[in-house]
Amino acid sequence: MMIRCNFRKHRICPTKVALIWSFFSLLMISSLQAQEQAELPFPVYHFQLRNGLQVILSEDNSLPIVSVVIAYNVGSIHEQQGKTGLAYLMENLMFQGSSNVSRMQHILYINRIGGTLNAATTEEKTIFFQTVPSNQLALVLWLESDRMKFLEIKDSNVERVKDSLVEEIQHRKTADPYLESSFIFDKLFYPSFAHNHPVIGTREDLRGITIEDIKSFYSTFYVPNNAVLCVVGNVKRRRAEELIRKYFESIPKGKDIPSPPPVESDQKKRGSYTHEDSIAPLPGFFLGYRFAPRHPGDFFSLSILNYILLRGKSSRLHKRLYKRERIVFDFNGGIEKRKDFAAFKLFVLCNNEIMVERSLRAILSEINRLKTAHVSDRELTKSKNMFKMDYVSQYATFLERALFLTDIYLTQGTLERLPAELNRYLGVSAIDIIGVINRYFISDNRIVLNIKIK
Amino acid sequence: MKTLEQKLRRRRFQGLFFILAFVIFVFPLQSQERYRRSPPFPEPLDELKLPKIESFSLSNGLRIAVARREGLPLISLQLVVMAGESHSPEKLPGLATFTATMLTKGSFELSSSRIEEIIESVGGNFSVSTFLDYSVFAFTFLEEYLDEALDVLSKMILVPIFPRREIDNEKRILFYELRRKGTDPEFAAHNQLFRILFHDHPYKKATYTEDFIRNISYKEILDFYNQHYLPNNAHLVLVGDLNLPTAVRKVSHYLNTWRNKEIERHFIPAPEPSEAKRICLVDLPGAEDSTIYIGNVVFPKKSQDFFPFIVLNQVLGGTTNSRLFMNLRESKGYAYFAFSEVELFKRSGVFLVKAKVRPEVVYLSVKESLKEIENIIKEEITNFEIEQAKSYLIGNFPLQVETFESFCSRITEAQAFALGNEFWNDYYKNIMLISSEKVFEVAQKYPLLTPVVIIVADKTKIMEHLSDFEEIEVYDSRGQLQYTQKKGVEE
Numbered sequence: 001m002m003i004r005c006n007f008r009k010h011r012i013c014p015t016k017v018a019l020i021w022s023f024f025s026l027l028m029i030s031s032l033q034a035q036e037q038a039e040l041p042f043p044v045y046h047f048q049l050r051n052g053l054q055v056i057l058s059e060d061n062s063l064p065i066v067s068v069v070i071a072y073n074v075g076s077i078h079e080q081q082g083k084t085g086l087a088y089l090m091e092n093l094m095f096q097g098s099s100n101v102s103r104m105q106h107i108l109y110i111n112r113i114g115g116t117l118n119a120a121t122t123e124e125k126t127i128f129f130q131t132v133p134s135n136q137l138a139l140v141l142w143l144e145s146d147r148m149k150f151l152e153i154k155d156s157n158v159e160r161v162k163d164s165l166v167e168e169i170q171h172r173k174t175a176d177p178y179l180e181s182s183f184i185f186d187k188l189f190y191p192s193f194a195h196n197h198p199v200i201g202t203r204e205d206l207r208g209i210t211i212e213d214i215k216s217f218y219s220t221f222y223v224p225n226n227a228v229l230c231v232v233g234n235v236k237r238r239r240a241e242e243l244i245r246k247y248f249e250s251i252p253k254g255k256d257i258p259s260p261p262p263v264e265s266d267q268k269k270r271g272s273y274t275h276e277d278s279i280a281p282l283p284g285f286f287l288g289y290r291f292a293p294r295h296p297g298d299f300f301s302l303s304i305l306n307y308i309l310l311r312g313k314s315s316r317l318h319k320r321l322y323k324r325e326r327i328v329f330d331f332n333g334g335i336e337k338r339k340d341f342a343a344f345k346l347f348v349l350c351n352n353e354i355m356v357e358r359s360l361r362a363i364l365s366e367i368n369r370l371k372t373a374h375v376s377d378r379e380l381t382k383s384k385n386m387f388k389m390d391y392v393s394q395y396a397t398f399l400e401r402a403l404f405l406t407d408i409y410l411t412q413g414t415l416e417r418l419p420a421e422l423n424r425y426l427g428v429s430a431i432d433i434i435g436v437i438n439r440y441f442i443s444d445n446r447i448v449l450n451i452k453i454k
Numbered sequence: 455m456k457t458l459e460q461k462l463r464r465r466r467f468q469g470l471f472f473i474l475a476f477v478i479f480v481f482p483l484q485s486q487e488r489y490r491r492s493p494p495f496p497e498p499l500d501e502l503k504l505p506k507i508e509s510f511s512l513s514n515g516l517r518i519a520v521a522r523r524e525g526l527p528l529i530s531l532q533l534v535v536m537a538g539e540s541h542s543p544e545k546l547p548g549l550a551t552f553t554a555t556m557l558t559k560g561s562f563e564l565s566s567s568r569i570e571e572i573i574e575s576v577g578g579n580f581s582v583s584t585f586l587d588y589s590v591f592a593f594t595f596l597e598e599y600l601d602e603a604l605d606v607l608s609k610m611i612l613v614p615i616f617p618r619r620e621i622d623n624e625k626r627i628l629f630y631e632l633r634r635k636g637t638d639p640e641f642a643a644h645n646q647l648f649r650i651l652f653h654d655h656p657y658k659k660a661t662y663t664e665d666f667i668r669n670i671s672y673k674e675i676l677d678f679y680n681q682h683y684l685p686n687n688a689h690l691v692l693v694g695d696l697n698l699p700t701a702v703r704k705v706s707h708y709l710n711t712w713r714n715k716e717i718e719r720h721f722i723p724a725p726e727p728s729e730a731k732r733i734c735l736v737d738l739p740g741a742e743d744s745t746i747y748i749g750n751v752v753f754p755k756k757s758q759d760f761f762p763f764i765v766l767n768q769v770l771g772g773t774t775n776s777r778l779f780m781n782l783r784e785s786k787g788y789a790y791f792a793f794s795e796v797e798l799f800k801r802s803g804v805f806l807v808k809a810k811v812r813p814e815v816v817y818l819s820v821k822e823s824l825k826e827i828e829n830i831i832k833e834e835i836t837n838f839e840i841e842q843a844k845s846y847l848i849g850n851f852p853l854q855v856e857t858f859e860s861f862c863s864r865i866t867e868a869q870a871f872a873l874g875n876e877f878w879n880d881y882y883k884n885i886m887l888i889s890s891e892k893v894f895e896v897a898q899k900y901p902l903l904t905p906v907v908i909i910v911a912d913k914t915k916i917m918e919h920l921s922d923f924e925e926i927e928v929y930d931s932r933g934q935l936q937y938t939q940k941k942g943v944e945e
Contacts, residue, residue: 041525062525063852064500100490109493111773112842114849133849138494146490234500250487314571323567382575385596389577392526397856 040419042401045237046409049245051253052225056405056415057240058232060398066134066233067398070144071406073228074221075124076201077194077260085201086209088121089161090217094128095119096157099150103157106143113139116399121199124260124338125410131399134234138243144229145247148222153214166203177279178347178451184275185286185449189345194261195338223254228409232402262340270447278454282329283356284349286449287363291440292341298439299335300425301432302342306335307383308375308433309366310346311390314382316366321348325362327355337411344441356450370437374430384426391422502852502882507865507875508698512706514714515686519869520701521693523858529694530594530858532866533607537682538587539660540722540801543674547662551584552628552670553678554591558582559620562613564606566620572606586660587800588870594859597694604708611683612712616675625667632664639738639745639910642931643808646736647747647908649933651804655725663932686714689869693862724801727751732906733820734927735920737913737936743790744816744911748823749806752900755798755871761884762896763796763805768843769835769893770794770826771807775842777826778807786822788815800871805902813915817922820907827902834894847885 045057076087097103110117115132130140173179183198190196229248231240293299310317310333321328333346346363350356375383395401408418509519535554542549558580559566573580576599581592591611595603635641645661652658690709692701727750753759771778771794782792792809807827811819855861855878868877909916913928920926921941928936 041527060525061500062523063856064502065849065852065856099486100492108775112775112846113496114846114851114853116850116853131853133496133499133852135497135499136849139496142490142494150486246489312570312574314567314574319567378575382571385577385599386574389528389579389594389596392528396526396858 042232042395044405044415044418046415047241049224049249051249051251052223053248053251054228054409055241055244056228056230056402056409057237058230058401058405059235059237059240060232060401061234063398064134064234065131065398066137066140066231066235067129067131067402068137068140068144069127069129069228069230069399069402069406070148071125071127071228071230071410072222073124073226073257073410074126074217075122076197076199077123078221078258079194079197079201081193082205083209083213084197084205085165085199086205086213086217087126088199088201089158089165089206089209090214090222091119091121091126091128092161092165093153093157093214093218094147094151096161097152098147099152100146101143106147109139109143115140123195123199125407127403127406129399129403131233131397137231137233137235137240138247141243141247145251148224148227148248149251151218151222153211153218155211158209158211158214162206162209165200165206169200169203169206172200177277177281178284178349181275181277181280181449181451182286182347185288185447188273188447188449189286189288189290189343192261219254221254221257223257224248224251225253226257228406230402230406230409232398232405270444272448272450274450274452276452276454280451280453282349282351283353283453284329284347284451285356285360286447286451287333287346287348287360288343288447289441289445290341290343290447291445293436294439297424297432298436299337299342301428301436302335302344302440303425304380304383304387304428305370305433305436306344307387308370308379310334311383312386316370317363320362320366321359325358327358327362331359339411342440353452360448367437367441371434371441375433377430380428380430380433384428387425388422391425499848502879504855504861504879505693507868509869509875510698510702512685512702512710514710514712515684516705516709516712517689517869518698518702518705519689519691519865519875520696520698521691521861521865522695522697523693523861524695526858527597527695528594528858529597529600529603529692529696530592530862531603531607531693532593532691532862533591533611534588534689534691534866534870535591535683536588536687536870537678538585538589539662540586540656541682541720542659542662542678544659546666546669546674547659548628548666549670549674549678550589550659550682552624552667553675554582554584554589555624555628556616556621556675557591557610557614557679557683559624560615560617561609562615564609566617569606569610572602576602576606578603585799586657590863590866592859592862597696600696600704601708604704608708608712612709614679616672616679618672621670621672621675625670629664629667632662632667636663636931637738637740639741639743639810640808642736642738643745643747643908643910646734646910646929646933647749647806647906648804650732650734650906650908651728651749651751652725656720656722657725657799657801661933665932681718684714684717685709685712687717689866691862691865691869693858693865722801724754725751727901727904728906729901729904731904732927733923733925734906734908734929735913735916736908736910736929736931736933738910738931739912739914741910741912741915744811744813744819744909744916746809746811746816746819746823747806747908747910748808748820748827748905749804749908750901750905752796752803752805753798754800754802755867756800756873757798759896759899760798762888762892764847765840765843765885765888766830766835766893766897767794767796767805768847769839770830772843773846775846777829778809778823781826782809782811782819782822786815786818788812788819788822792819792823805900813911814919816909816911816916816919820909820923824903824905831897831902834890837890840888840890840893844885844888848882851881851885 042058047055079086110130113136117130119128187196329349329351331348336343348359394404505521505523507519507521511517537550539550576595578595583590649661778792782789788811790810794807797804807823855864864878924941926939
């Protein structure tokens with residue numbers, strides 16, 4: 001699927017360009033055919049620019065719009081101690097103007113034509129995305145390339161963003177009385193600093209970030225060889241590729257990207273901890289299992305197990321905790337996957353301490369029940385169908401499809417395994433479920449943080 | 455004079471040359487292609503081609519509409535029953551909503567938890583919503599389970615049993631939900647606006663409070679169900695990779711036993727708009743900011759004024775680039791947000807401005823909002839603004855029909871309001887036709903300057919800032935009039 005193109009020598013003569021184009025379109029057709037065999041419900045075309053930018057295109061003419069996602073392979077795990085919040089600060093700075101686009105104009109340009117846009121920073125990536133009428137693809141590429149190449153990093157912008165982020169931290173803390181305890185749980189759950197500090201950073205760290213820190217972060221990570229650009233929608237592939245080359249090819253390649261620190265999996269903290277909280281309105285607990293899956297297929301089984309346990313009103317935990325015993329006020333959680341390890345996390349709120357104890361016992365007993373008795377076919381099919389619905393909904397809109405493809409590329413480094421992926425999830429058996437729950441849901445992997453009201 | 459001007463002009467030119475020289479001298483290092491300096495021009499926009507909608511009526515009167523969409527292994531289905539809040543009995547507002555919810559809580563063969571399980575086993579998402587004119591049962595599921603989905607839907611709709619335990623449970627849930635919503639200033643403002651605008655009209659029933667819930671019982675639910683849940687009072691819309699004959703065959707198999715009967719139609723007249731400006735304060739203890747809703751009755755969903763009016767709305771308050779936001783937030787700094795919108799129903803609609811502002815500038819915010827409305831009525835909007843509004847509406851529309859569910863909802867609307875199968879497909883064309891004159895014409899037609907103004911705020915914090923209003927009606931958070939205060943007269 002990957003086609004490397006070197007376009008330099010063909011630039012001089014337009015007729016030659018046309019010839020080369022038809023040659024390329026042949027290549028594209030063959031890649032498309034390969035796709036069809038692999039049974040993805042949409043075409044995918046992937047290539048790399050010579051500056052290292054990964055480009056993924058998916059043409060769909062059902063509606064006259066196009067979605068553009070650009071993802072930088074950088075997140076809070078790349079931050080140094082004392083500089084937390086830098087990745088998120090960088091994301092916000094990307095809206096503060098670049099050489100040819102003044103402050104906040106990016107938003108205005110997109111809004112004016114009826115488009116939508118947003119951005120997000122996670123532990124592992126920073127993404128920028130927009131959907132616009134398909135005749136405006138060039139506008140988005142112009143905007144994105146301008147801030148990839150010529151972002152304006154100046155004191156006034158940095159200070160303005162810092163102020164708003166400090167305010168945001170405060171706002172989030174007020175809006176979510178359990179935010180602080182979730183940070184405490186993460187500190188216990190992930191031993192390494194890279195993984196256990198909050199993406200939004202701390203007030204003190206944010207204030208301490210210098211303009212040099214930001215410039216160096218930008219020039220290290222916001223480079224084409226650390227980015228994936230995905231375009232999905234009503235644009236001819238050839239035209240899209242032409243525009244992408246026009247706006248991105250001349251952006252110079254950056255230095256080699258430093259790899260993030262690995263997770264120190266053996267420095268495990270296990271057992272039960274207690275945190276007394278002064279703002280939490282109700283008691284509750286965090287429960288987590290963290291492990292490095294030994295078999296590549298385990299993640300598929302874990303994902304289905306997640307549905308059996310807690311997705312939907314007919315899931316085991318929902319039925320037991322809400323309907324049968326009525327002991328929880330609220331609960332949520334799920335499987336989390338980071339590069340080399342997986343985690344299962346649950347957050348439970350109860351009306352009082354007695355209910356907290358009973359809920360924890362009930363959850364552990366449900367987990368134990370799964371260790372010995374097979375899940376029935378009916379339950380397994382139900383869980384897989386719910387999973388399938390959520391899985392295919394990941395590419396229901398152009399934007400969702402672009403985010404999905406970008407994410408797959410960032411986590412797997414290839415799109416080649418994608419066509420077969422859904423079937424691997426749906427192929428999980430009752431024995432596989434028993435296998436993963438016995439392997440990983442053991443007390444050695446378990447951490448509990450009780451939240452007590454002060 | 456002339457020479458001075460020339461001199462100045464020359465000097466300005468010299469300055470420009472100097473800057474240019476500087477730019478050329480300094481920037482070759484950071485080379486930049488010419489085309490990067492300004493935004494590229496858009497290419498010609500492709501037409502909007504939505505899937506064709508085909509329809510058919512079963513012998514029991516149930517109307518079926520199908521639109522084929524591919525690319526996802528799903529089907530989205532919506533059953534629309536013309537049993538909205540406006541059909542609730544005068545003394546039992548909320549009954550339409552309650553009955554619709556109860557249909558999912560147990561049928562002749564299935565308990566509510568068995569229904570939940572079946573829905574989940576077809577990968578389904580199921581939701582129930584009740585509007586003024588109708589209720590919608592929306593169900594999206596994996597396409598290979600069309601039979602199972604129709605089977606469970608038919609059991610819910612055709613043979614519900616309304617178990618008493620579930621009624622009590624649902625009453626409790628709805629009671630707390632309404633109580634929680636009642637503390638939301640926007641919900642309170644919206645409800646109060648509708649309460650006053652529709653004071654003597656069946657649409658007022660949609661503004662029921664939690665106090666009404668306790669009066670609902672098994673008998674009323676059953677009566678309401680028997681009266682309204684009829685195939686000849688419903689539409690079924692399907693979106694997915696399927697054609698009309700297949701859909702008709704399957705739907706007919708599961709729903710042909712649904713017995714029709716004559717519908718007792720109560721004529722709902724068109725409500726009259728407010729003819730004099732009224733200022734109403736809703737006291738919401740604890741509210742930090744002030745929420746303003748300004749609105750009046752306009753036209754129904756099916757109206758030739760629809761397209762010009764949504765362009766008008768766009769210019770006035772559709773987005774952050776619109777006049778209200780630019781004035782109240784960007785220029786004056788009064789508001790956190792300021793927008794306008796049109797909510798349209800079968801018999802009429804409401805045009806409203808909404809803003810959240812600092813308490814001390816409530817009076818000025820209302821004044822500025824009314825001034826912006828007045829500008830739209832008094833002066834023709836420039837072509838530039840009209841074209842910008844149109845390009846927003848055209849660009850944004852496909853985003854609203856992108857998923858199977860959202861497209862299905864649009865068809866549902868078209869069916870329920872009898873807009874015709876081509877209505878959404880012609881959206882681009884109809885927006886493009888709108889001119890500044892057309893918008894000006896439609897702006898004159900409706901009494902936008904005699905609206906009802908709702909202010910939701912904490913009375914103890916706001917009263918001192920309201921002294922400039924001539925007369926204020928003061929309501930409690932449940933919509934009961936407490937007293938009327940006149941300018942210069944003590945409480």
